[in-house]
Amino acid sequence: xxxxxxxxxxxxxxxxxxxxxxxxxxxxxxxxxxxxxxxxxxxxxxxxxxxxxxxxxxxxxxxxxxxxxxxxxxxxxxxxxxxxxxxxxxxxxxxxxxxxxxxxxxxxxxxxxxxxxxxxxxxxxxxxxxxxxxxxxxxxxxxxxxxxxxxxxxxxxxxxxxxxxxxxxxxxxxxxxxxxxxxxxxxxxxxxxxxxxxxxxxxxxxxxxxxxxxxxxxxxxxxxxxxxxxxxxxxxxxxxxxxxxxxxxxxxxxxxxxxxxxxxxxxxxxxxxxx
Amino acid sequence: xxxxxxxxxxxxxxxxxxxxxxxxxxxxxxxxxxxxxxxxxxxxxxxxxxxxxxxxxxxxxxxxxxxxxxxxxxxxxxxxxxxxxxxxxxxxxxxxxxxxxxxxxxxxxxxxxxxxxxxxxxxxxxxxxxxxxxxxxxxxxxxxxxxxxxxxxxxxxxxxxxxxxxxxxxxxxxxxxxxxxxxxxxxxxxxxxxxxxxxxxxxxxxxxxxxxxxxxxxxxxxxxxxxxxxxxxxxxxxxxxxxxxxxxxxxxxxxxxxxxxxxxxxxxxxxxxxxxxxxxxxxxxxxxxxxxxxxxxxxxxxxxxxxxx
Numbered sequence: 001x002x003x004x005x006x007x008x009x010x011x012x013x014x015x016x017x018x019x020x021x022x023x024x025x026x027x028x029x030x031x032x033x034x035x036x037x038x039x040x041x042x043x044x045x046x047x048x049x050x051x052x053x054x055x056x057x058x059x060x061x062x063x064x065x066x067x068x069x070x071x072x073x074x075x076x077x078x079x080x081x082x083x084x085x086x087x088x089x090x091x092x093x094x095x096x097x098x099x100x101x102x103x104x105x106x107x108x109x110x111x112x113x114x115x116x117x118x119x120x121x122x123x124x125x126x127x128x129x130x131x132x133x134x135x136x137x138x139x140x141x142x143x144x145x146x147x148x149x150x151x152x153x154x155x156x157x158x159x160x161x162x163x164x165x166x167x168x169x170x171x172x173x174x175x176x177x178x179x180x181x182x183x184x185x186x187x188x189x190x191x192x193x194x195x196x197x198x199x200x201x202x203x204x205x206x207x208x209x210x211x212x213x214x215x216x217x218x219x220x221x222x223x224x225x226x227x228x229x230x231x232x233x234x235x236x237x238x239x240x241x242x243x244x245x246x247x248x249x250x251x252x253x254x255x256x257x258x259x260x261x262x263x264x265x266x267x268x269x270x271x272x273x274x275x
Numbered sequence: 276x277x278x279x280x281x282x283x284x285x286x287x288x289x290x291x292x293x294x295x296x297x298x299x300x301x302x303x304x305x306x307x308x309x310x311x312x313x314x315x316x317x318x319x320x321x322x323x324x325x326x327x328x329x330x331x332x333x334x335x336x337x338x339x340x341x342x343x344x345x346x347x348x349x350x351x352x353x354x355x356x357x358x359x360x361x362x363x364x365x366x367x368x369x370x371x372x373x374x375x376x377x378x379x380x381x382x383x384x385x386x387x388x389x390x391x392x393x394x395x396x397x398x399x400x401x402x403x404x405x406x407x408x409x410x411x412x413x414x415x416x417x418x419x420x421x422x423x424x425x426x427x428x429x430x431x432x433x434x435x436x437x438x439x440x441x442x443x444x445x446x447x448x449x450x451x452x453x454x455x456x457x458x459x460x461x462x463x464x465x466x467x468x469x470x471x472x473x474x475x476x477x478x479x480x481x482x483x484x485x486x487x488x489x490x491x492x493x494x495x496x497x498x499x500x501x502x503x504x505x506x507x508x509x510x511x512x513x514x515x516x517x518x519x520x521x522x523x524x525x526x527x528x529x530x531x532x533x534x535x536x537x538x539x540x541x542x543x544x545x546x547x548x549x550x551x552x553x554x555x556x557x558x559x560x561x562x563x564x565x566x567x568x569x570x571x572x573x574x575x576x577x578x579x580x581x582x583x584x
Contacts, residue, residue, distance in 0.1 A: 008388060011385045011388055011389075012389070012392075014385060015382075015385055015386070015389070015392075015396050018382065018400070019396060019399045019400065021456075022399050022400050022402060022403055022456070022460075023399055023402070025403075025411075025414050025415060025418050025456070026402070026403070026406075026414070028414075028417065028418060028422050029414050029417065032417070032421075040421070043425065044421045044422050044425050045422070045425055045426070082312065085308070086308040086309035086312060087309055089305040089306075089308065089309065090305055090306040090308070090309040090310070092305065093301060093302050093305035093306060094302070094306060097298050097299075097301075097302045099298075099299075101299060101302065102302055105302075105306055105310070109309075109313065112313070112317055112318070112321075114566065114567060114570060115317065115321055115563065116513075116516070116517050116562065116563055116566050117517065118517060118519070118537075118538045118541055118542075118559055118562055119321060119324055119559045119560065119562060119563040120317065120320035120321050120323075120324055120559075121541070121542070121545070121559065122324060122327070122541075122545050122552050122555055122556050122559065123319075123320040123321075123323035123324045123327060123556065124316065124320040126320075126323060127315065127316065127319055127320055127323070131315075142312065142316070143316050145312045145316070146312040146313055146315055146316025146317050147316060147317060149309040149312055149313050150313065150317070153309060178301050178304075178305075182305070203405075206407075207406075207407035207408070207409075208407075209407065209408065209409050209519075209520045209523075210519055210520065210542075214546060225407055225409050225410070228409060228410065228413070229409055229524070232413055232524075239417055239421065242413065242417075243414075243417060246410050246413055246414060249410065250405075250406055250410055253405050253406065253407075254402075254405060256405075257402070257405045261398060261401075265397070265401065265464045265467075265468075266468075268461060268464050268465065269464055269465055269467070269468030269469075270468075272465045272468075272503075272506045272507075272510065273465070273468065273469075273502065273503070273506065
């Protein structure tokens with residue numbers, strides 16, 4: 001039924017131009033990561049004469065990419081596990097309990113979503129020092145829990161409303177404890193919103209820069225983004241090596257994107273519309 | 276019968292009271308873990324930030340004194356760089372607010388007209404958003420310093436010959452380019468989801484009534500996706516006001532301090548120049564206050580627009 005009018009060709013051309021602009025920087029980074037300094041000097045636009053992996057091995061020697069990847073993974077896993085468990089429990093009970101106390105808690109969590117990170121940036125280092133979790137990967141994971149629960153509680157709270165109460169209530173009649181009801185019955189029912197929350201938060205924690213920058217100083221504690229940042233500070237004229245490192249660090253995210261593309265987009269749209 | 280109901284009511288309310296008490300216990304139990312993390316890492320820091328904003332605390336000195344509102348007065352009267360960065364951030368936010376939403380909605384509308392190629396374009400436009408802002412900025416540093424100079428030698432592309440990072444007035448737009456490149460895809464996804472919800476029958480009805488493309492867009496489609504517009508405006512406002520990563524890695528706030536946004540100004544005050552934690556906290560509180568006001572105004576305006584449409 002789609003008409004092939006000149007206008008529709010015009011749109012296609014526009015889309016192709018924009019698509020080219022969107023992809024061009026990534027393409028440039030990829031091809032130049034295989035060149036040596038001389039080739040880059042001659043032309044950055046030309047296709048590399050051969051695929052040299054020296055830049056990749058060179059970048060690997062400079063940054064301990066495995067250690068940084070492990071650190072990032074630890075922070076992300078702790079943060080995400082904590083956010084999911086704490087917020088699903090709280091979101092469920094807050095949604096199911098009426099009364100002033102429940103509302104008070106909910107408003108308390110909700111209002112904090114307006115706090116910009118920069119407002120707490122300085123005193124959070126103080127809190128971390130007091131708790132002796134400064135420059136500590138696990139501690140950083142805990143901080144993400146504290147910063148992430150408000151949005152997650154909000155999303156769980158909204159989702160629980162659409163889950164029927166009957167199952168919980170009949171389990172309660174059968175003498176099931178609240179924790180058991182939550183673990184066996186409620187949590188599995190929350191799966192769709194849990195997926196959304198996991199996706200939104202994993203992108204946030206994995207790509208975050210400023211919080212790790214002020215919390216972690218030891219080289220062995222660096223996250224991937226911090227490692228890249230340090231590498232650039234050291235070799236900012238050695239572009240092939242920097243670009244190779246950028247590609248390597250982006251690879252896990254791109255694989256994640258290819259596999260979960262649909263879920264990611266759904267998650268973003270849902271997360272946005274519900275808030 | 277009436278008596279029974281009364282008895283029943285009384286009985287029920289007693290039962291409810293007992294179950295309410297149990298509910299409160301479980302409510303506290305289930306909310307506690309989240310609440311603890313929240314208090315320690317969000318509530319205490321924000322209260323701390325306010326408290327320290329009234330002091331001359333600096334980590335390089337052993338003690339601090341209470342100085343009242345001096346820090347706030349100083350920020351507004353004796354710190355032209357702070358005012359500059361505030362104005363710069365406002366200008367930047369205005370640019371991103373308009374451009375990001377126009378591009379995102381435009382792309383979403385164009386993609387919606389496609390058939391099979393829809394998924395392909397969606398994938399391409401969203402791709403940059405997957406990369407962290409630090410990585411995007413470094414990639415564009417390479418584009419600005421190496422690729423654009425070479426491209427500018429080609430015919431018609433001479434305009435790419437600019438001091439992208441070195442010229443104070445151009446550097447502002449360089450930051451915009453990176454932010455838009457990275458961020459448009461995100462908003463586009465939200466708009467796409469909203470467009471899915473516009474019933475085809477409504478658009479067809481408008482077509483039968485003889486409404487042209489532009490009229491259909493402004494009278495039917497946009498009013499239908501008003502909630503998405505509200506959300507995207509909100510998100511772009513909040514995020515642009517807090518911009519840090521791109522400036523930090525692309526221009527470092529330079530050349531000179533030409534692109535020093537407010538978050539960068541606070542960061543420098545606290546962590547790289549003076550270590551004046553008390554003063555930096557006062558600036559952070561001002562920053563927080565402005566965000567609060569902007570958000571409230573924005574929500575108010577958008578809600579009114581939603582009601583009207």
